[in-house]
Amino acid sequence: MSVPDAALVWFRLDLRLRDNPAWRAAAALGGPVVPVYIWAPQEDGAWPPGAASRWWLHRSLAALQASLEAQGLRLILRRGPSAAALLRLARATGATQVVWNRRPEPAARRRDAAVAAALERQGLRVASFAEATLYEPGTVAGRAPERPLRVFTAFWRAAQRLPPPARPQPAPRAVAGPARWPASLPLAALGLLPRPPWADGWDRLWRPGEAGALAALRRFRARLARYPAGRDRLAESATSVLSPHLHFGEISVRQAWHAAAGAHGEAFRRQLGWRDFGAHLLWHFPHSPEEPLQPRFAAFPWRDDPAGLRAWQRGRTGYPLVDAAMRQLWRTGWMHNRARMVAGSFLVKHLRLPWQEGARWFWDTLVDADLANNTLGWQWTAGCGADAAPYFRIFNPERQQRRFDPDQAYIRRWLPELRPGAGAGNYPPPIVAHAAARRAALAAFARLRGA
Numbered sequence: 001m002s003v004p005d006a007a008l009v010w011f012r013l014d015l016r017l018r019d020n021p022a023w024r025a026a027a028a029l030g031g032p033v034v035p036v037y038i039w040a041p042q043e044d045g046a047w048p049p050g051a052a053s054r055w056w057l058h059r060s061l062a063a064l065q066a067s068l069e070a071q072g073l074r075l076i077l078r079r080g081p082s083a084a085a086l087l088r089l090a091r092a093t094g095a096t097q098v099v100w101n102r103r104p105e106p107a108a109r110r111r112d113a114a115v116a117a118a119l120e121r122q123g124l125r126v127a128s129f130a131e132a133t134l135y136e137p138g139t140v141a142g143r144a145p146e147r148p149l150r151v152f153t154a155f156w157r158a159a160q161r162l163p164p165p166a167r168p169q170p171a172p173r174a175v176a177g178p179a180r181w182p183a184s185l186p187l188a189a190l191g192l193l194p195r196p197p198w199a200d201g202w203d204r205l206w207r208p209g210e211a212g213a214l215a216a217l218r219r220f221r222a223r224l225a226r227y228p229a230g231r232d233r234l235a236e237s238a239t240s241v242l243s244p245h246l247h248f249g250e251i252s253v254r255q256a257w258h259a260a261a262g263a264h265g266e267a268f269r270r271q272l273g274w275r276d277f278g279a280h281l282l283w284h285f286p287h288s289p290e291e292p293l294q295p296r297f298a299a300f301p302w303r304d305d306p307a308g309l310r311a312w313q314r315g316r317t318g319y320p321l322v323d324a325a326m327r328q329l330w331r332t333g334w335m336h337n338r339a340r341m342v343a344g345s346f347l348v349k350h351l352r353l354p355w356q357e358g359a360r361w362f363w364d365t366l367v368d369a370d371l372a373n374n375t376l377g378w379q380w381t382a383g384c385g386a387d388a389a390p391y392f393r394i395f396n397p398e399r400q401q402r403r404f405d406p407d408q409a410y411i412r413r414w415l416p417e418l419r420p421g422a423g424a425g426n427y428p429p430p431i432v433a434h435a436a437a438r439r440a441a442l443a444a445f446a447r448l449r450g451a
């Protein structure tokens with residue numbers, strides 16, 4: 001009996017071995033399997049991974065390397081261009097097939113189509129799998145499929161009429177590697193870690209990789225009952241904090257979905273639905289990371305205010321909830337969803353700075369920076385998205401704080417200046433007055449409506 005040819009598995013944002021369709025498919029071929037990761041930020045269009053994401057990626061690749069090595073396998077690291085790197089590896093290993101999981105980002109879709117064509121021209125077989133979302137982008141549609149659904153509730157209703165998300169599959173057992181491994185770059189050669197090493201303390205906060213993701217999911221399951229009532233309270237750890245693990249594919253969204261069965265899980269599953277909705281919108285509207293989904297917003301009279309932008313980025317606006325949120329982001333690479341909504345709203349409404357500036361800052365500083373979710377979040381916050389809060393609903397940061405951080409635990413955690421006894425002398429006065437900023441935002445919006 002002849003041994004089947006080798007297959008390459010091209011890992012991207014699916015850095016795990018359990019419930020990974022490409023990994024399973026390659027293992028099922030029965031021949032040697034060569035796991036590959038190619039660092040090719042030039043292929044991500046305008047959105048190569050930001051600094052916080054690169055830190056996470058380094059740690060996540062190290063974790064994947066370790067779990068492969070525990071099975072006698074390796075993770076081969078190369079630099080892009082991806083097509084050339086895969087072709088060279090196929091030649092070096094005698095692989096005749098390349099498999100991967102598909103992505104919804106526009107640049108990834110273009111790149112993958114070009115890579116598939118280049119590989120096929122050289123006689124290689126390629127296979128790709130839908131796995132990044134609960135429902136494959138493009139498959140959830142209403143009565144008129146030519147008009148993509150733009151409202152979350154309609155999208156979610158249509159999605160729930162489809163068969164439920166598949167049960168997660170275990171990792172395949174006993175995967176064989178090639179007799180001779182091709183050369184790999186050392187992980188450090190990818191230059192992903194920041195210099196100077198500002199993220200050093202993050203190793204105490206985060207555990208990137210599949211084992212860390214599964215541990216986070218287990219911890220969350222134990223407190224799932226608190227999620228529906230607690231998810232908006234800023235100082236409570238009621239949400240899952242799975243977002244970076246889901247972004248890097250260290251657990252699959254199906255694993256998260258099936259872990260949250262029962263009445264308490266409904267609210268959480270709905271948030272996973274928002275994640276699917278983000279991918280759906282990005283898939284149908286590939287220009288949405290840069291351009292408002294409501295075209296009239298292209299004429300919005302945004303201000304140009306570098307000092308205001310800097311104050312927002314540094315958490316020095318004089319609005320405690322906004323500043324606590326921005327410092328949580330800077331210190332940890334993550335921010336609570338309610339805080340993202342309030343801090344984002346402050347940028348686009350109180351300061352009237354373009355939502356794209358906020359999206360860029362989040363992109364660079366979030367460990368869960370995700371093109372679909374970040375675009376959805378910012379367009380929603382700015383009021384220019386498909387299913388956005390109306391522009392004239394302007395969050396009052398002080399009222400939000402009284403409601404969602406009533407005992408000030410969140411703002412005191414992130415703003416040491418405001419702790420009792422600290423003498424708030426160091427804390428800046430508000431850079432804009434709420435009432436005047438609100439009036440100015442509404443006037444700008446009214447002009448837009450008249451336009």
Ligand SMILES: Cc1cc2nc3c(=O)[nH]c(=O)nc-3n(C[C@H](O)[C@H](O)[C@H](O)COP(=O)(O)OP(=O)(O)OC[C@H]3O[C@@H](n4cnc5c(N)ncnc54)[C@H](O)[C@@H]3O)c2cc1C
Nearest residue numbers: 239240241242243271274275337340368369370373374377
């Ligand atoms: C301005 C703005 C920017 C955002 N940028 C991002 C981003 O870059 N990456 C990102 O993953 N999320 C983003 N979000 C969505 C949301 O804030 C985070 O997903 C959430 O705070 C992550 O925390 P969690 O894992 O504890 O969420 P949980 O409440 O435990 O939710 C579980 C999962 O569902 C998904 N999810 C939850 N809420 C949303 C949502 N509103 N939209 C899309 N998916 C959601 C996430 O994958 C999350 O991990 C943004 C929201 C706003 C308002």
